[in-house]
Amino acid sequence: MGLNLAWRLLSLALLLLCWQIASTASGGNNLPAPWEVLQRIGQEARSGALVHHMAITLGRVVAAFVIAMALGSAIGYAMGRNLLADRLGDPWLVLLLNLPALVIIVLAYIWIGLNEVAAIGAVALNKLPNAIVSLREGAKALDPQYDELAEVFSLPAWTRLRHILAPQLAPYFAASARSGLSLVWKIVLVVELMGRSNGIGFQMNVAFQLFDMTLLLAYALPFVGVMLAIEFLLVQPFERRVSRWRPRAA
Numbered sequence: 363m364g365l366n367l368a369w370r371l372l373s374l375a376l377l378l379l380c381w382q383i384a385s386t387a388s389g390g391n392n393l394p395a396p397w398e399v400l401q402r403i404g405q406e407a408r409s410g411a412l413v414h415h416m417a418i419t420l421g422r423v424v425a426a427f428v429i430a431m432a433l434g435s436a437i438g439y440a441m442g443r444n445l446l447a448d449r450l451g452d453p454w455l456v457l458l459l460n461l462p463a464l465v466i467i468v469l470a471y472i473w474i475g476l477n478e479v480a481a482i483g484a485v486a487l488n489k490l491p492n493a494i495v496s497l498r499e500g501a502k503a504l505d506p507q508y509d510e511l512a513e514v515f516s517l518p519a520w521t522r523l524r525h526i527l528a529p530q531l532a533p534y535f536a537a538s539a540r541s542g543l544s545l546v547w548k549i550v551l552v553v554e555l556m557g558r559s560n561g562i563g564f565q566m567n568v569a570f571q572l573f574d575m576t577l578l579l580a581y582a583l584p585f586v587g588v589m590l591a592i593e594f595l596l597v598q599p600f601e602r603r604v605s606r607w608r609p610r611a612a
Contacts, residue, residue, distance in 0.1 A: 381395075381396050382395060382396055393575065394576045394579065399576055399579045402577060402579075403583070403584060405580075406577075406581070411565075412580070412581065412584060415562050415581065416562060416584065416585060416588065418560050418561045419547075419550060419561040419585065420588070422478075422481060422482055422485065422550050422554070422561065423543075423547050426482045426485035426489065426546050426549075427486075427489065427539075427542060427543060429482070429483075430485075430486040430487075430489035430542060430546070431493050431542065433486075433490060434489070434490050434491075434493020434496075434497060435493060435497045435531075435535060435538075437451065437490075437494050437497075438494040438495065438496065438498040439498075439500075439501045441494065441498045442497065442498040442499065442500065442501020442502045443501050448498070455491055455494055458490060458491040459491045459492075459495070463488045463552065464552070466484050466487050466488055467549075467552060467557075468556075469484075470483055471556070471557045476558070481550075481553045481554070481558055484549075484553055485549045485550050488545065488546075488549050489542050492542055492545065493538045493542060496534050496535070496538035496541075497531065497535065497538065499534060500530070500533070500534030500535070501531070503530070503534075504531075505530065508526045508530070511526075512526055536601035539597060539601075540597045540601055543592065543593065544593070550563065551585075554567075555567045562581050562582070562585045565577070566578050566581055566582060569581065
C-alpha cells in the first residue's frame with residue numbers, strides 16, 4: 363500500500379514538473395504555472411464561490427447517478443431474466459447507446475426547459491444504457507443452481523435477493539457504478555456549460571468567454587480532484603469488497 367502511494371506521488375510530481383516546463387516554454391499565456399493556479403484556487407475558495415459551485419455540481423452528479431443506476435439496474439435485470447423484455451428493449455437500448463450525449467442534452471433543454479429537471483434528466487439518460495447493459499449481462503450470468511436451491515428451500519423473496527441475487531450481481535453493479543461515475547460527471551459539466559447559471563461547468567464557460575485560463579483550471583482541477591478521491595476512496599474499495607468472494611485466476 364505504501365509503495366503504491368509512493369508511485370502515485372511520484373507520478374503526480376512528474377506531472378507538475380511537466381506542467382511547469384510547458385508553462386515556462388509557452389510564456390505562461392496559454393498555460394499558467396501550477397503555483398498561479400493554486401493561488402487562484404485559494405482565492406476562489408476563500409470567497410466561497412468555489413465551494414458553492416462545487417456543491418451544486420456534486421449534487422447534480424449524485425442525483426443523476428442514483429437515478430440512472432436505480433432505473434438501469436431494474437431494467438437490466440428484467441431484460442437479463444426475461445427473453446421477451448430483452449427482445450423488446452434491445453432496439454431502444456441500441457438507440458440510446460448510439461445517441462450522442464449532445465443531442466440528448468439539447469433535446470432535453472428544448473422540450474423541458476432550462477431547468478434542473480432537464481439537466482439532471484439528460485445526464486441520467488446518457489448514463490442509463492451503460493447501467494442496463496452491465497446489469498443485463500450480470501442477470502444472464504446468474505447461476506441457475508442457486509435458483510433451484512432457493513426453490514427447494516422456499517426461500518422468501520428478501521432472503522433470495524440478499525443472499526443469492528445481490529452477491530452475484532454486485533460485481534456487475536460495481537463495475538457499472540465505476541464507469542458510470544466517470545461518465546456522469548463529465549456530462550454534468552457539459553450540461554452546466556450549455557444551460558445552467560451555476561456549477562463548475564458554468565464557471566468554466568465564464569472563464570472561456572474571458573479567456574482566463576487560470577480561472578478555468580482553478581475550477582476544473584479541484585473538481586477533478588474530488589472525483590478522483592471518490593473513485594479511489596469509495597468506488598474502488600466497494601468494487602474490491604463485492605468481488606472478494608469470486609475465485610481468482612491462478
